Amino acid sequence: MTHPHALAQSVEVLAFDVFGTVVDWHGSIVRELRALHPQVDADAFASAWRAGYGPSMQRVASQAGPAWVRVDELHRQILDEILPRFGLDALDEAQRRHLNRAWHRLDPWPDSVPALQRLKQRFTVCTLSNGDIGLLTHMAKRAGLPWDCILSADVFRAYKPDPAVYTGAARVFDVSPAEVMLVAAHGYDLDAARACGLRTAFVERPLEFGPGASAEVRGHERDDLHACDLLDLADKLGA
Amino acid sequence: MTHPHALAQSVEVLAFDVFGTVVDWHGSIVRELRALHPQVDADAFASAWRAGYGPSMQRVASQAGPAWVRVDELHRQILDEILPRFGLDALDEAQRRHLNRAWHRLDPWPDSVPALQRLKQRFTVCTLSNGDIGLLTHMAKRAGLPWDCILSADVFRAYKPDPAVYTGAARVFDVSPAEVMLVAAHGYDLDAARACGLRTAFVERPLEFGPGASAEVRGHERDDLHACDLLDLADKLGA
Numbered sequence: 017m018t019h020p021h022a023l024a025q026s027v028e029v030l031a032f033d034v035f036g037t038v039v040d041w042h043g044s045i046v047r048e049l050r051a052l053h054p055q056v057d058a059d060a061f062a063s064a065w066r067a068g069y070g071p072s073m074q075r076v077a078s079q080a081g082p083a084w085v086r087v088d089e090l091h092r093q094i095l096d097e098i099l100p101r102f103g104l105d106a107l108d109e110a111q112r113r114h115l116n117r118a119w120h121r122l123d124p125w126p127d128s129v130p131a132l133q134r135l136k137q138r139f140t141v142c143t144l145s146n147g148d149i150g151l152l153t154h155m156a157k158r159a160g161l162p163w164d165c166i167l168s169a170d171v172f173r174a175y176k177p178d179p180a181v182y183t184g185a186a187r188v189f190d191v192s193p194a195e196v197m198l199v200a201a202h203g204y205d206l207d208a209a210r211a212c213g214l215r216t217a218f219v220e221r222p223l224e225f226g227p228g229a230s231a232e233v234r235g236h237e238r239d240d241l242h243a244c245d246l247l248d249l250a251d252k253l254g255a
Numbered sequence: 256m257t258h259p260h261a262l263a264q265s266v267e268v269l270a271f272d273v274f275g276t277v278v279d280w281h282g283s284i285v286r287e288l289r290a291l292h293p294q295v296d297a298d299a300f301a302s303a304w305r306a307g308y309g310p311s312m313q314r315v316a317s318q319a320g321p322a323w324v325r326v327d328e329l330h331r332q333i334l335d336e337i338l339p340r341f342g343l344d345a346l347d348e349a350q351r352r353h354l355n356r357a358w359h360r361l362d363p364w365p366d367s368v369p370a371l372q373r374l375k376q377r378f379t380v381c382t383l384s385n386g387d388i389g390l391l392t393h394m395a396k397r398a399g400l401p402w403d404c405i406l407s408a409d410v411f412r413a414y415k416p417d418p419a420v421y422t423g424a425a426r427v428f429d430v431s432p433a434e435v436m437l438v439a440a441h442g443y444d445l446d447a448a449r450a451c452g453l454r455t456a457f458v459e460r461p462l463e464f465g466p467g468a469s470a471e472v473r474g475h476e477r478d479d480l481h482a483c484d485l486l487d488l489a490d491k492l493g494a
Binding site: 189 | 325327375379381387388389391392393395396403404405406409410427428429
């Protein structure tokens with residue numbers, strides 16, 4: 017680990033993973049589902065919906081050609097697949113569209129907004145997400161996430177962990193990769209960023225997958241910083 | 256013209272041209288130059304610098320292939336060309352770099368920030384500029400421009416007035432072109448947006464090219480709205 021003070025001096029841009037790191041997708045999907053369909057096991061539903069996301073995204077990422085699929089479309093395909101399993105196959109088109117937009121209405125973790133407000137006084141704070149610009153903009157507007165800039169897979173025409181996304185973030189701001197720090201709750205993301213020369217900060221999100229499920233635990237040795245939440249990150253970066 | 260009230264109901268996204276429409280490039284370049292090199296005709300310098308921009312951009316836009324040139328590089332090429340004409344060829348690399356970054360430090364027109372704060376209560380407000388994401392982010396951060404999202408030519412790999420930029424803005428937010436309104440002080444931009452089905456609002460910026468020069472005047476008939484500044488636009492859209 018580099019000394020946090022030296023880190024804060026050398027980093028210009030903090031790029032944040034969003035789903036799980038900044039917003040609580042599991043709790044938010046559970047909240048929406050309980051309000052609409054209280055008879056359903058909302059925990060299992062949220063987990064099933066998200067579980068389909070990785071494979072869907074890999075399928076899209078592995079396809080050649082210029083085709084670009086919105087995250088909304090991926091979420092919708094998975095939703096249509098899982099609805100029958102939860103006894104919700106009677107949902108009509110309008111109800112499915114509304115439910116699918118729940119991913120635009122994810123709530124931030126309680127520390128996210130106050131921490132970003134502090135961090136943006138000192139750093140450029142941006143998203144670096146596989147979510148698309150439209151979804152991330154709607155989410156930020158509703159949740160009050162004060163991004164300086166929304167960067168996402170669709171800007172780079174590549175999904176994380178493709179190196180083009182991480183090096184692209186540095187190129188956008190005309191800085192070296194070491195002047196960008198990825199902040200994420202997921203090792204695969206941080207490892208890919210580090211391989212591109214970015215700094216990395218791991219954030220603990222023990223509730224990412226719900227109260228009963230275990231979230232990723234990660235040792236201190238690989239990342240430049242290890243924070244228990246984003247306010248802790250702001251403290252450690254002197255912001 | 257559609258009735259302003261009906262317009263406000265049907266529009267979701269306000270996409271803003273930036274240089275000239277939201278920020279005062281001429282006055283800001285003059286300010287920087289006067290502070291650094293008071294002996295130079297700052298008015299003429301600002302005009303010469305900007306005059307090179309259109310042709311440079313057209314040169315880049317007409318080139319085939321995936322090459323993408325940052326606006327910083329275009330500005331720098333023009334700067335290097337014009338410095339001798341103004342007796343500034345002795346500027347060293349650091350001075351040239353600093354001066355070139357003046358385009359990141361453009362001041363907003365006095366109405367821009369308060370108007371955007373009002374407009375974003377009701378609409379998604381984003382940039383739609385040929386400037387790149389990094390430049391626009393730095394500018395917004397310094398000037399306090401409260402964008403929900405920064406969209407620019409580099410997101411779409413095309414420069415305005417290429418239709419890909421205008422239709423791209425609608426696609427990003429998953430809305431129809433008629434739900435996006437381009438706000439600009441330049442007819443060529445508004446005309447191209449309208450040809451793609453966007454709504455258009457012309458904003459008068461009589462001082463865009465400096466106090467002595469004439470700026471674009473435009474009749475009322477072609478655009479959905481005509482505003483004397485962005486606060487007037489907010490009034491007309493009921494924001």
